[in-house]
Amino acid sequence: MQVSIETTSGLERRLTVGVPAERVDQEVDNRLQQAKKNVRLPGFRPGKVPMRVMRQRFGAGVRQEVLGEVMSQSFQDAVMQEKLRPAGQPTIEPRNLEAGQDLEYVATFEVFPEVTLKDVSGFTVEKPAASVTDEDVDNIIDVFRRQQGSWEEVERAAQEGDKVNIDFTGTRDGEPFEGGSGEGTELELGSGRMVPGFEDGITGMSPGEEKRLALTFPEDYQEESLQGAAVEFAVKVNSVSELQLAPLDEKLFAAYGVEGDDEASFRAEVAANMERELRNATQARVKQQVMDSLLEAHDDLEVPQALIAQEVDGMRRQMFQQFGGASAQNLDLKSLLPDEMFAERAGRRVKLGLLLAELISERELKADPERVRGEIEELASTYQEPEEVINWYYGNQEQLQAVESKVLEDQAVEALLEQASVSEAPCSYQEAISLGQQANNI
Known part of the structure; x- marks a missing residue:
């Protein structure tokens, strides 16, 4: 197999790959020989159809199938040979597909950038300093009473x-x-x-x-x-x-997941949920500032457009589902939710993903099992049967990996936070929640 590589611009690469004709022709013959055993044609006994006839009747279709597989496999072999890391699928342009001649094609694709982490020590972070007061709890309960009024x-x-x-x-x-x-x-x-x-x-x-x-x-x-x-x-x-306003009674409490008619227990449950929201909002605000500083220090890092396009598509589908979309099969989502809506945030996410991946690799970070367990227990605490939810997470590999990824990302943020100058910014509960929501929307 012959391979030549060309850097066209930035992260884009162009591979010209040549595959000997024998590799394709031999595979075509092997498949025709295999198919011959089961082919039934008028005038021939089962398994006795001549190869000449097999080539005439089925050769073109089998060759097309083999060409696709050979190009796919040879591309993988070529990028391994050249030690390349493709980002996204290549665009394949055939140069020569003639039978009896060497296969030749050009594959154009982007590669992952080489990420070199820069020193970000000394950046500043303002941590919201708020608490849940009795007045805050009263205000939230008042909202609940209005909703159920x-x-x-x-x-x-x-x-x-x-x-x-x-x-x-x-x-x-x-x-x-x-x-x-x-x-x-x-x-x-x-x-x-x-x-x-x-x-x-x-x-x-x-x-x-x-x-x-x-x-x-x-x-x-x-x-x-x-x-x-x-x-x-x-x-x-x-x-x-x-x-x-709805009265403070068992019916109201049940509407928000609290059994019984004890107002004190209801207030305690509301306060506990508010504390959880405050903690999450504070973490989100701090994390946003850490990420902003990391991005600012690596402003010149080029990211593959293919990865941004993938992220845009994922964000588009997520938004469609959040707004009640049952199926996207018959809808032109790009027209309803154009790329421009997501491009900036998608680029930010992709760049952060590359930087955090390098940081995690460089520092050999692993998701702490105890923190993973704690994260799952907190998620489960909002359900009536927490133990069932915990077992579900540990029995679902995809969901478990999602929690592990979040924990690992949090550990990476904490590693960066050790290099920051952190100060507290006093604020109200509602101000802290608002800052957290803004951070989550970036």
């Missing part, structure tokens, strides 16, 4: 937070415009669903009251024909409803 009609003027049932008709220059009318529409005041000024205009109106609102659509409104348009809405309030 009920709307009751009241005979008074509407105020922010109420839900109103309205009829409305919008006109522009005296003429109704598309999408500007509705009957029996439910609207929660303060939700910001309607054009600015609409909800403010309804606040203070009582059931049965009618009113005209002169408003202007924003210049950046999603419907171009209404951008900056002056309009008028005729509004009638049919009813006003007030949210009645």
